[in-house]
Amino acid sequence: MEKEIKLFRNSKKTKNLLLTSLAVCIILLLVIIYSAGIFDGELKIKPLVFSSGAFLIMLILLLKSVLSLKDKSPLIELNKQTFYGKTTPVSKSFGIVNWEDVADIQLQKTGGDTLVVVSINNPEKYEGRLSKMFWNIAYNNSTNQLTLMYSASEIDIDANELFNLFNKSWKESTSLNR
Structure with a gap:
């Protein structure tokens, strides 16, 4: 990329x-x-x-x-090493994530929206970024991973395109780190 x-x-x-x-x-x-x-x-x-x-x-x-609406900054940013999104309250509070910590990316239908769900390894690295309530929402005890969700409901592309962008960026970042 x-x-x-x-x-x-x-x-x-x-x-x-x-x-x-x-x-x-x-x-x-x-x-x-x-x-x-x-x-x-x-x-x-x-x-x-x-x-x-x-x-x-x-x-x-x-x-x-x-x-x-006054905020004109991007809602989602993807680059070689990191990504950031503020389309859901948890992802907005979480901040920047390193691609190297991503374990999986999936597309999931939740309610009336389709979300890009990113599973993150190494939760200790990101501890302290979220309030206790948001941490309990994002952290999965059984897998020891954090789960962040990103919505395409307010951006220029649909959920499938957003999913493809996340996957492409993740694969390209892992090929750079090899």
């Missing part, structure tokens, strides 16, 4: 995600209003509590996404 690969935010995909999030917030707000008894005068506690919690979470995520 002669040069660095930088993948930037695709504004069309980002707008679609934000509009979808906004639509979910509006639906949750309508459920809150209905559960509060505005239409029929009957208070429904369980749906009100659930929809209020979900609405707050979605609203916070939506506002965070809108604020992140």
Whole structure:
């Protein structure tokens, strides 16, 4: 690999995600209003509590996404020795990873998204980078590996192309180290 690969935010995909999030917030707000008894005068506690919690979470995520639109830096960077991505909270917090520590790369369907899943050996080397909660999400006790996921939902390419880029970069970096 002669040069660095930088993948930037695709504004069309980002707008679609934000509009979808906004639509979910509006639906949750309508459920809150209905559960509060505005239409029929009957208070429904369980749906009100659930929809209020979900609405707050979605609203916070939506506002965070809108604020992140100012960031014009690449969402994923791949070069000869390392890679970095900030398309998921764990990968963003984790930071730069050396290709030499990668054990496996897979494509995995999770929820409504297809993610590139990178398994990393040598977790001791990366200890202290993540909060305890994120470490527990990323660390697999049985394999003694860290698992990082990267999404193509906001970048210029689809998940299969991202997977191919990761695989190609990983193979090229291992052939350079031999």
